[in-house]
Amino acid sequence: MKILSASQTRSADAYTIAHEPITSLDLMERAAGALVHWLKQKYTAQIPFHIFCGPGNNGGDGLAAARLLHQDGYDVWVYLLEASQNKSSDFTQNLERLPQAIPVVRVQTEEDLPAALPKGSIALDSLFGSGLSRPLEGIYAQAVAFLNRQPAPVISIDIPSGLFADAPTPAQSAVVQAAVTLTFERPKMAFLLPASGAYAGEWHVLPIGLHPTFLEQTDSPYHLLVPQHIKSLLRPRQKFSHKGTFGHALLVGGSYGKMGAITMSGHAALRAGLGLLTVQVPHIGYTILQTALPEAMVLTDDHAHHLTRFPEDLTKYQCVGIGPGLGQAEASQLALERLFQQVTPPLVLDADALNLVATDRLLRQHLPPHSILTPHPKEFERLTGPATDDFHRLQLLKEFCAQYQCYVVLKGAHTCIGTPAGEFYFNTTGNPGMATGGTGDVLTGILTGLRAQGYSALEACQLGVYLHGLAGNLAAQAEGQISLIASDLYKYLGAAFRKASE
Numbered sequence: 001m002k003i004l005s006a007s008q009t010r011s012a013d014a015y016t017i018a019h020e021p022i023t024s025l026d027l028m029e030r031a032a033g034a035l036v037h038w039l040k041q042k043y044t045a046q047i048p049f050h051i052f053c054g055p056g057n058n059g060g061d062g063l064a065a066a067r068l069l070h071q072d073g074y075d076v077w078v079y080l081l082e083a084s085q086n087k088s089s090d091f092t093q094n095l096e097r098l099p100q101a102i103p104v105v106r107v108q109t110e111e112d113l114p115a116a117l118p119k120g121s122i123a124l125d126s127l128f129g130s131g132l133s134r135p136l137e138g139i140y141a142q143a144v145a146f147l148n149r150q151p152a153p154v155i156s157i158d159i160p161s162g163l164f165a166d167a168p169t170p171a172q173s174a175v176v177q178a179a180v181t182l183t184f185e186r187p188k189m190a191f192l193l194p195a196s197g198a199y200a201g202e203w204h205v206l207p208i209g210l211h212p213t214f215l216e217q218t219d220s221p222y223h224l225l226v227p228q229h230i231k232s233l234l235r236p237r238q239k240f241s242h243k244g245t246f247g248h249a250l251l252v253g254g255s256y257g258k259m260g261a262i263t264m265s266g267h268a269a270l271r272a273g274l275g276l277l278t279v280q281v282p283h284i285g286y287t288i289l290q291t292a293l294p295e296a297m298v299l300t301d302d303h304a305h306h307l308t309r310f311p312e313d314l315t316k317y318q319c320v321g322i323g324p325g326l327g328q329a330e331a332s333q334l335a336l337e338r339l340f341q342q343v344t345p346p347l348v349l350d351a352d353a354l355n356l357v358a359t360d361r362l363l364r365q366h367l368p369p370h371s372i373l374t375p376h377p378k379e380f381e382r383l384t385g386p387a388t389d390d391f392h393r394l395q396l397l398k399e400f401c402a403q404y405q406c407y408v409v410l411k412g413a414h415t416c417i418g419t420p421a422g423e424f425y426f427n428t429t430g431n432p433g434m435a436t437g438g439t440g441d442v443l444t445g446i447l448t449g450l451r452a453q454g455y456s457a458l459e460a461c462q463l464g465v466y467l468h469g470l471a472g473n474l475a476a477q478a479e480g481q482i483s484l485i486a487s488d489l490y491k492y493l494g495a496a497f498r499k500a501s502e
C-alpha cells in the first residue's frame, strides 16, 4: 500500500472532490462520519468528549464530529482556537452547523482553557492536521501543553497536532502526545519513524473513499506491507515436491560463547520452509549444533573458536546467510574478503558480517549485488555514517542501496526495507516484546530460508520481516510481551504462515 505525502494527500482530496464528484464539505462529512463510527464502537454515550478545534480543515473535522456525536446523544464540549485569520470555509460552515446546545469555549489566551478536563472524559485533538506549515507557537503551543498534561486520553484526528506528516519536526516543538490517532485513508510517514512515531500512539487508518484512480496513478517510493500483499507472495506447496524443491541453504556463524545465535538462525531457516540446511561453525560448535539442531548438517571450521574459511564449493547452496554470532576475528574478515571475490549464491549478511563490511573498504567494494543486509540502526550507522534525523536516515538508506545494489532491512519498530530501485517498504507487524537478544538472528534465518526457496530478494525481505513480526505478535498473545524470547519467534512461525495465508 502506497504511503502519500501531505501534498499528495491534498491532491487526492482535490481529485476526489473533482472526479467522484463530491463537495469538499461532504468529503469532510464523510471523514467525520468515519471518525464518529470508530468512536461509537469504542465509547458509550456516557463518555463526554472535549473537542479542541483549530482554524483549518482539521478543525472542521472536529466540528463535524462534535455535531454527529451530539446527535447520537453524547455530551460534547467544543474549544475553538482560531487565532489565525485563515479559517477554512469548511471550518466556517461546520461552525455554523454546530447545534446551539453544544457549549463552545473560545480560547484566545491560556486563561480561557479550563483548569482540567473532567475525569473520565476524552479529548479530541483537531487543532492541526496535514496543513501544518511551521511549529506551533503561542496559544496553540499552550493548548498542546494543556492537552499533554491531562490524565484524559487524547485522540488525535488525522495526525497529532504539531507533528509534520513527512518532514522532521524540530526538537522541542509543541506536539500532542496522542493515546490514539485516527488517520484518514493512509498512515502518515511520521507514524513509522522512531523520533515522531511515538506521538501518534496507537494509530488506526479510517478509509474515507479517496478516489481509487488517483491512488493507483500516483507514484510514491514509500509503501506499507499489508496482509493482502503478503498473502499474494506466499507459494503453496505442490503435491509432488520434495526436499530439493525447497532449496539448500548454508548458514555461517557462531563463535566461542555465541553458538546460540547461529543455532536460532538455523531453527528459523527450517521453520521458514527450507528443504535442506547446512550450518558451518567453528570446531567447538559441532556437538552443540548436532544436538540442538538435529535437522541440520554441520560443517566445522578448522579453527576451534571462529570462522577462518568458507566451503570450497558453494554452488549447491541457493543462499548463504552469514553473521549471527560470527565475531570479528581477522581470519574471519579475510575469509569474507575471499568469499566476496568469488561468484557467490545470494547472500544474507547480518550482525558481525555487517560490522566487518562497515570497517573494511575492500569488503564494501566487492559486496555482491542483490545481497540482503539486516542492520539495526547502530549497525546501519557504522555502514553509512550518522544520520541527522529519521528522514535523513531514509536518504542514506536510499543512497546505500543504490550504490551497492543491495537490499537493506533496517530493523526497528516499523522495519524498513530499502531496495536498489529506491523504494521503501515499512513493516506493520511486531511488538516491543521483540526487543530482546536473538530476534535478529531469527530474522536472518527466516530470510536465508526464504531466499534459498527461490523467493526473490525483495519477496524474501517482505515476507521475512512481516512473518517475523507476525510470529512475534502471536507469541506475545500467548506468552505476553515481557516474557517473549527469541526462540518463541520460530516456535510461532508456523502459526504466522498459517495466519498470513488465511
Ligand SMILES: NC(=O)C1=CN([C@@H]2O[C@H](COP(=O)(O)OP(=O)(O)OC[C@H]3O[C@@H](n4cnc5c(N)ncnc54)[C@H](O)[C@@H]3O)[C@@H](O)[C@H]2O)[C@@H](O)CC1
Binding pocket: 010, 013, 014, 024, 025, 027, 028, 031, 054, 055, 056, 057, 058, 059, 061, 084, 086, 087, 088, 127, 128, 129, 130, 131, 132, 133, 134, 135, 136, 137, 140, 157, 158, 159, 184, 208
Ligand atoms: N476535503 C479535504 O481536503 C479533507 C481534509 N481533511 C482534513 O483536513 C486536514 C488538512 O486541512 P488543512 O489543509 O486546512 O490544514 P490544517 O487543518 O492542518 O490547518 C491549516 C491551517 O492552519 C494554518 N497553519 C499551519 N501551520 C500553522 C501554525 N503552526 N500555526 C498557526 N497556523 C498554522 C494554515 O495557514 C492553514 O490556515 C487534514 O489533516 C484532515 O484532518 C478531512 O476532512 C478529509 C477531507
Ligand SMILES: [K+]
Binding pocket: 058, 125, 126, 127, 128, 129, 156, 157, 158, 159, 160, 161
Ligand atoms: K490533529
